Amino acid sequence: MTHHGLVGLGTVMAQVEAGLDAGTPAVLWGVRGSGRTASLDALADSAAGRGDRTLRLRLREDSAPVPYGALTDLLSAVDPLDLLLPSGPLQLAVDVLLRRRALPRQGMDPVAVRLALGHVLGRTSGTFLLIDDVQWMDHDSARALTHVLHALPHGTLRVAVTRRCAAPPQAPGVCGPGAVPYELAPLDVDQVAHLLERHALPARWAARMHAMSGGNPGLTLAVARELRGTPTGPAPVGVAAPSHAATPWLADLPEPVAAALLMAALAVDPSSTILRRAGCERADAHLALAAEAGVVTHRPDGSIAFRGSVLRDAVLAQAQDGRRCAAHQALALAVEDPVEAIWHRALAADTFDAGLAAEIEAAAVDARRAGQRSWAGELELLAAQRTPPSDRAYRLARLAAATTDAAAAGRSDLAGKVAAAVRVNRGSPAELIAALLAVVDSAGQAMEEMDQVLSQAASAADGYPSLMAAVEMRVSVKANVCEGRPDKAHAAAARAAELGRRGRDPASEAVALTMRARMERILDDPAAERTLSDALALDVPVDLMGVRNSPQYLAARHAVFDDRLPEARAQLLELLGVAERLGDTADLEEVLRSLAEVDARAGSCAQALQWSDRASAVCLASGLSPGPVWYTAALAETAGGSFTRAAELAARAARISHEEHDMIFASRSLLALGTVQLITGSTVEATRTLERVADLERRQQVADPRILRWQPELVEALAATGRLDEADERAAEATRTTAAYADTGVSAALQRAKAHCAARRGDCDTAAAMLHEAAERFGCLRLPLEEGRVRVALGLLERARRRPAAARTAWKNATDLFQQAQARPWTAWTESLLARLEGTRTVPGATPPQLTDAEHRLVLLVVQGLTNHDAAATLFVSVKTVESTLSRVYRKLGIRSRTQLAAALRT
Structure with a gap:
C-alpha cells in the first residue's frame, strides 16, 4: 500500500521507525492536509507486515466532550479475548467503559480504569498503539492513558500519535516527556511532481501546483482533483484558482479572523504591523488562529505568508466588493511603500482618473526598474483601466507596456487580459499582435495549444511585413520544439528574415537569422556559421531582441557545442547581466541553465549546482515549465551531487517534456537519464533509454553529432x-x-x-x-569529468587483466581529477573502487559496497513505501526489472522482505 502524504517524507519516517524500535514515542505534527493520517497508515502497514499487534484510534473534534470516550473507542478495537481480566473490579471497569457513552459519569473509578487499561495494553509485548489527532482526546482518557504509558515496562508499547498544530507541541501530551516531535513539513517542487505522478496527473503542473498549495499534500490533491477534468490544467502563477478546494481550511474561522485574512491577502507584503495600522487591533490573536488552521504562517518578526496561493485566492473570492474596497482604502494609509500605496488607492475605486492613472504608470516604471516585471505589467494594465476613454492614446500606450511586461514575466494570463483590452479599445494591428504573441511567448515549452492564437495573430498581421515576421518566428519555434521539424522551422525562419528585411526591421531580421542559423546547425548545414555572422553583423542591441533570441546567445551555445567552454562562459556571464537588468524570467532561466551546463562539463561542479538552483528558483517563481530546469538539474547532480538524484530528475524531466510535446528536452532528458544508468551499471535500462534518444533524434532530423552526444553512450551501452x-x-x-x-x-x-x-x-x-x-x-x-571517466574505465580494464597496480594508478588519477572538480558522486565511486581493490571498506555515507548505485536507488524508493509498479515508473524501468533487482538486493543483504529493508539500510 502507498500513501500520498509520504511523498518526500522517507527520511522522516525512517527516523520515526528507528525511534519507535528504540522505544521512543513519536508525535507527528503538522497542519491540516500535511499527511498525518497517511503517516500512521504507513506505520500500521509496517507493523502488520511484521505481524505485530496494532491498536488504531482515530479521534474527531466531537470526541473531546465525552468523558472516557477515547478509551471506549480504543477498547472497542481490542480483541474480545484480551478484554477478559482476572479481577472483578477491573473487569467491571472494562465493561463500564465499553458502555460508557450510554452511562452517566458518576460511578467510574479512575484507579480501576487505569489498572484495567494497563492489563489490556500490556497483555502482549510489542503492541503498536497509533492515535490520530490526539488533540481531540477527552481529558479523562488522556489522564488515564498517560498514567498507563508511564507505568508499563519499557518496550511493552510502541506509541505514535499525530497532532494537528502549526508549531512544535510544547506539552508532552499522552506520550510523556520522552516523546520526540517530528514535523510533517510541506513538500518541495520535486516532491509535488512525484505526488502528481503517483495520482496520474501531469508532472508539468508541479511548479504552479506548488505555488497554489504551498506544498501541502492534502491541498495539492484537493486542487488537482478539482482541475483533473479541466482542459487547461492549473492556472498560471498570479491567477486566482478555483476557491472551493480551500473551503475546509477556511470554513470554521470566525468573522474577525476572516477580516484580518482579507487585509493580509490584499497587502503586497503583509505583516501584523500593517494590519494593526489598517485597523485590525487584535491582528496577532486573529493571525494565531489562522496559523493553527493551516492558512498562514505568522513569523516572530510579524511577517505573514499564506500557505499557498489557493488559500489567498479563496479569501479574496469570499469577500464582497465593498469590503475589499474598504480594505484597500485602509491599506493605502497603512503601507510605507509609495508604489504599494498607489496600488491600493487604484483598487479602492473603479472610476476613471487621469491623475491617478499617471501615478500608477510611474509606479509601474519603478517596479520595472526593480526587475518586478509581473507587478509592473499588472500596474500598467490597471493604469490603462483607470485612464479616461478620451485619452485613448495613453490607454493604448499603457496596454503596450503591459504586454511587454507580461511576456517578460511569463504571464500568459496577464497577456490574455491585455489582448482583450486592446481589442476593446480598437488597438492597432501592431498592438494586438504584440499582445497575442506575448500569450504565445509566455507559454514557454508548452506551445502545442497555441495554433488558434497564432492564427489570430497571422490574420491581424496580413499586409504588415514586420508584424508577419514576428508571427513566422513563433511558427518556427513551435515547429522545432513541438513538432521536431527543423526543416519546417528553418523555412519559417527564412521567411521571417525576408519579411524583417522588407519591413526594414533589423531586430526582427536578426532574430529570424539567428533562428535560421540554429536550425542549420541542427541539420549540420555548413551555412550555419555564415548565417549567424550575418545576424551579428546587423549589430542589433540584445535589449531589442531578448537574450535567448539574440545571435549573441546562439554564438555562446555554439561555443558550448564546440567545447570552447571558457569562451562560452565569458559570453554567458555578459549576457547574464543583460538578462538580470531586463528582468525577463525566461531569458534569465535560459542563461542560468547554460552556465550550469558549461560549469558541469568544465569541472566547476559546485558552481554548476548553484547556477542550477538559481534557475530552479526563477522557474518556481515565474511558473515556467519545469522540464528544462529539471534536465539541467540532472546534469548538475550528475557532475557534483548524486547519481540517484540525477536519475530521478532526468526521468521526471523526460516525462514532463513528453507531456508538453517538447521533443527537444525529451531527448536531452532521456540522454541524461541513460548516461547515469550506464555509469551506475544499469546497462539494460541504459540501452533501452538511449535507443529512445536515437529514435527521437532521428525523428527530429538532428544531424550535428556535437549538439546531443548520445552516439558514444549508446555504443558503450x-x-x-x-x-x-x-x-x-x-x-x-x-x-x-x-x-x-x-x-x-x-x-x-x-x-x-x-x-x-x-x-x-x-x-x-x-x-x-x-x-x-x-x-x-x-x-x-x-574536460576533467570526461577524462576521469575514461581513467575509471581504464582501471576496470586493468583490474580485469589482473594488473592491480595499473588499476590503482588509473583510479587514483581519476580521483584526483574528481576531487579537484568537486565531483562528489564520481569521487565516491572511485574511492569505493580503490577501497575494494585494497580490501577495505568505503567511506561512511557512500553507497553500501555490496549494492550497486542502481540497487541502492531502488532501495531508497522502496523504503519510502513505493510499490514495485510505482518504483518502476519512477526509475523508467519495467516492473520485472524492479522485482529481479529487489530479489538480488534481498540475497545480498540476507533478508527476506520489504519490512526488513529499512533496518538493513540503516545498518
Whole structure:
C-alpha cells in the first residue's frame, strides 16, 4: 500500500521507525492536509507486515466532550479475548467503559480504569498503539492513558500519535516527556511532481501546483482533483484558482479572523504591523488562529505568508466588493511603500482618473526598474483601466507596456487580459499582435495549444511585413520544439528574415537569422556559421531582441557545442547581466541553465549546482515549465551531487517534456537519464533509454553529432549488454558523422566507446591504447569529468587483466581529477573502487559496497513505501526489472522482505 502524504517524507519516517524500535514515542505534527493520517497508515502497514499487534484510534473534534470516550473507542478495537481480566473490579471497569457513552459519569473509578487499561495494553509485548489527532482526546482518557504509558515496562508499547498544530507541541501530551516531535513539513517542487505522478496527473503542473498549495499534500490533491477534468490544467502563477478546494481550511474561522485574512491577502507584503495600522487591533490573536488552521504562517518578526496561493485566492473570492474596497482604502494609509500605496488607492475605486492613472504608470516604471516585471505589467494594465476613454492614446500606450511586461514575466494570463483590452479599445494591428504573441511567448515549452492564437495573430498581421515576421518566428519555434521539424522551422525562419528585411526591421531580421542559423546547425548545414555572422553583423542591441533570441546567445551555445567552454562562459556571464537588468524570467532561466551546463562539463561542479538552483528558483517563481530546469538539474547532480538524484530528475524531466510535446528536452532528458544508468551499471535500462534518444533524434532530423552526444553512450551501452555487432554498427555510423569533428569531445567519447567494444571482444591491448588516447584528448580539451571517466574505465580494464597496480594508478588519477572538480558522486565511486581493490571498506555515507548505485536507488524508493509498479515508473524501468533487482538486493543483504529493508539500510 502507498500513501500520498509520504511523498518526500522517507527520511522522516525512517527516523520515526528507528525511534519507535528504540522505544521512543513519536508525535507527528503538522497542519491540516500535511499527511498525518497517511503517516500512521504507513506505520500500521509496517507493523502488520511484521505481524505485530496494532491498536488504531482515530479521534474527531466531537470526541473531546465525552468523558472516557477515547478509551471506549480504543477498547472497542481490542480483541474480545484480551478484554477478559482476572479481577472483578477491573473487569467491571472494562465493561463500564465499553458502555460508557450510554452511562452517566458518576460511578467510574479512575484507579480501576487505569489498572484495567494497563492489563489490556500490556497483555502482549510489542503492541503498536497509533492515535490520530490526539488533540481531540477527552481529558479523562488522556489522564488515564498517560498514567498507563508511564507505568508499563519499557518496550511493552510502541506509541505514535499525530497532532494537528502549526508549531512544535510544547506539552508532552499522552506520550510523556520522552516523546520526540517530528514535523510533517510541506513538500518541495520535486516532491509535488512525484505526488502528481503517483495520482496520474501531469508532472508539468508541479511548479504552479506548488505555488497554489504551498506544498501541502492534502491541498495539492484537493486542487488537482478539482482541475483533473479541466482542459487547461492549473492556472498560471498570479491567477486566482478555483476557491472551493480551500473551503475546509477556511470554513470554521470566525468573522474577525476572516477580516484580518482579507487585509493580509490584499497587502503586497503583509505583516501584523500593517494590519494593526489598517485597523485590525487584535491582528496577532486573529493571525494565531489562522496559523493553527493551516492558512498562514505568522513569523516572530510579524511577517505573514499564506500557505499557498489557493488559500489567498479563496479569501479574496469570499469577500464582497465593498469590503475589499474598504480594505484597500485602509491599506493605502497603512503601507510605507509609495508604489504599494498607489496600488491600493487604484483598487479602492473603479472610476476613471487621469491623475491617478499617471501615478500608477510611474509606479509601474519603478517596479520595472526593480526587475518586478509581473507587478509592473499588472500596474500598467490597471493604469490603462483607470485612464479616461478620451485619452485613448495613453490607454493604448499603457496596454503596450503591459504586454511587454507580461511576456517578460511569463504571464500568459496577464497577456490574455491585455489582448482583450486592446481589442476593446480598437488597438492597432501592431498592438494586438504584440499582445497575442506575448500569450504565445509566455507559454514557454508548452506551445502545442497555441495554433488558434497564432492564427489570430497571422490574420491581424496580413499586409504588415514586420508584424508577419514576428508571427513566422513563433511558427518556427513551435515547429522545432513541438513538432521536431527543423526543416519546417528553418523555412519559417527564412521567411521571417525576408519579411524583417522588407519591413526594414533589423531586430526582427536578426532574430529570424539567428533562428535560421540554429536550425542549420541542427541539420549540420555548413551555412550555419555564415548565417549567424550575418545576424551579428546587423549589430542589433540584445535589449531589442531578448537574450535567448539574440545571435549573441546562439554564438555562446555554439561555443558550448564546440567545447570552447571558457569562451562560452565569458559570453554567458555578459549576457547574464543583460538578462538580470531586463528582468525577463525566461531569458534569465535560459542563461542560468547554460552556465550550469558549461560549469558541469568544465569541472566547476559546485558552481554548476548553484547556477542550477538559481534557475530552479526563477522557474518556481515565474511558473515556467519545469522540464528544462529539471534536465539541467540532472546534469548538475550528475557532475557534483548524486547519481540517484540525477536519475530521478532526468526521468521526471523526460516525462514532463513528453507531456508538453517538447521533443527537444525529451531527448536531452532521456540522454541524461541513460548516461547515469550506464555509469551506475544499469546497462539494460541504459540501452533501452538511449535507443529512445536515437529514435527521437532521428525523428527530429538532428544531424550535428556535437549538439546531443548520445552516439558514444549508446555504443558503450550496447557493448556492455553483449550486443557487440549492433555496437560496431552504431560505432561505424558515428565515426562517419563525427569524421569532420576530430578535435572535439564527441570524437574522444566515441574513442572511449570503441575501447569498450574492443575489451568485450577480448582485445585488451587495443582497448587500453584507445582509452589512454581518449583520456589525453579529453585532458587537452580541459574536460576533467570526461577524462576521469575514461581513467575509471581504464582501471576496470586493468583490474580485469589482473594488473592491480595499473588499476590503482588509473583510479587514483581519476580521483584526483574528481576531487579537484568537486565531483562528489564520481569521487565516491572511485574511492569505493580503490577501497575494494585494497580490501577495505568505503567511506561512511557512500553507497553500501555490496549494492550497486542502481540497487541502492531502488532501495531508497522502496523504503519510502513505493510499490514495485510505482518504483518502476519512477526509475523508467519495467516492473520485472524492479522485482529481479529487489530479489538480488534481498540475497545480498540476507533478508527476506520489504519490512526488513529499512533496518538493513540503516545498518
